[in-house]
Amino acid sequence: MKIFLGYASEHLETARKVYSFLKSVNDDVWFDKEALVGGDDWDRERAVAQQTADFVVHLVSAEIFERPGVVNREIKQTLKLVEDQPIGATYVVFMRLDDLRMPAELIRFQYIDYFEDSWRDQLAQAVAKRAAQLSRAAPSAAPETTTVIEKARAVGGTVQPSRVESSVSTEFYNVSSDHIQYPADGVYWDFVNARLASEALGGFVGAVADFNRMGDRDKAQVKDYNAPHEWGFTMQEFFRRGDFLSVRSSLYWYAGGAHPNHGITTLNFLGPEFGYCSIKDLLDHDDEKAFRLVEYCKKVILAMFDGEGLEDFISNSFEDRQYTWDLASQYNFDDRGLTINFSPYEVLPYAFGSHEVFVPWRFATPLLGEKFVQLEDKLSA
Structure with a gap:
């Protein structure tokens, strides 16, 4: 079984420890510091190793999701490769290096926390499960x-x-x-x-x-x-x-x-x-407030995909007011504001996956029902 290990350069020492453990349970592990030699085309070799891997491990932290770079490209490529795997395949494991909130696109994958003592046992179980799947063990x-x-x-x-x-x-x-x-x-x-x-x-x-x-x-x-x-x-x-x-x-x-x-x-x-x-409770069942909330989300998503020719598709997704409450329904809150979650198909074609839009309290609070106007203060107390 071929395993691909992805990580950011600042996490090299942690990656070495994870690599050593993976090697102890599976002999074939691609780790750039061990797999590459002088003169290799690094990016090409990495891409080939990732595409031909049977199992992928990504080390993730809050800081790598806050900037562009190769690591994010690798993760996006893995998400594409997942779709080509047999249904139910344990193909990728994300290992959190800090207590970050996983992006919406990744929450469907059970992650492992490196900062927990049990990370080795959990990773070994995931590798064993994938090996059993590849051997087509009969259920x-x-x-x-x-x-x-x-x-x-x-x-x-x-x-x-x-x-x-x-x-x-x-x-x-x-x-x-x-x-x-x-x-x-x-x-x-x-x-x-x-x-x-x-x-x-x-x-x-x-x-x-x-x-x-x-x-x-x-x-x-x-x-x-x-x-x-x-x-x-x-x-x-x-x-x-x-x-x-x-x-x-x-x-x-x-x-x-x-x-x-x-x-x-x-x-x-x-x-x-x-x-x-529910979001209806929070907005006092006011249709106009709900529409203003999803209009804010529309503008953010339009900005996210600016220049990709999706303006009409995105606008049409938000246009029909009979779907306004459904679009706003899956919300989360924290001390900074609301996060509105959109599943695939809701605002963009399936291939674009899930999306989330953060709405700060300075915009969200005026939309709240009267009994919730002090919510931000209570959350910050």
Whole structure:
């Protein structure tokens, strides 16, 4: 199995440690400092190694996403290569070097934290899983749900939530979910945990039920193309301070067709005073406020793709007001403002992936309902 290791130059020493560990579990690892010799065309050799790899590991940090460069080009290339992999393939692992918030395009991939003691075990498991996939190990024909609970832990004095992972695989489908749960006591946090679990497990149970009703024609197609149907859900904490919590989840599904589909969903809780809060709650169900919010997002996305000939497509996506609330619905919040998430197809063709637009409080606060006008101050307290 060929493994490609991508990293930024400032993380060379960390990359060497990860490379040494990867070599201990798999002999064929491409690492530029070991693979290249004098006179090699570095960029060409790197591109070839990445394109021919069976498994890719990217070391990521907050600083590399804040600037252009080769590392971002490598990651974008990996995202393109993922689409050519068999459905359900464990093809890429992103390893966080600091506690960064993963970009929307990457949240559907379960990451590994280098700063956690368990990173070696987790990386070895990912490599072993990919090796088993490449050897075409036959899955069990009898569905059996597996649930793994990672206990809550303290990092830097802050209690991190536990993770609950559930999965079931058969010859015809693979279904998995990964959601978070909090150890805090009280009715409010019981409600939060119940809502988070319902978001993940409701979809999980529904997907299993749908796939169990698969007809003979679909089963034959799965066997012919070796492409089991898939449903996957990954939840991540976007922001938490006190009783304020915002989470963002990535939804992935495939039920035949040219390519899988992806979506982004969010849940937002504003403490016992307000509980769960939808975008309609936040904007006081005011259609005009919602339209002003998505108009702001339209201008940002137009600027992002300036010169690429997508102006009409983007404008048309926002034009019909009957979709305004749907476009604004998947929001997150933090102490800086709102982040509006757009899934593939919503504002641009599928090939352009997911997008997010940050809306600072100076623009968002005047749009809030009267009871939320002090929200920024409360979040900053």
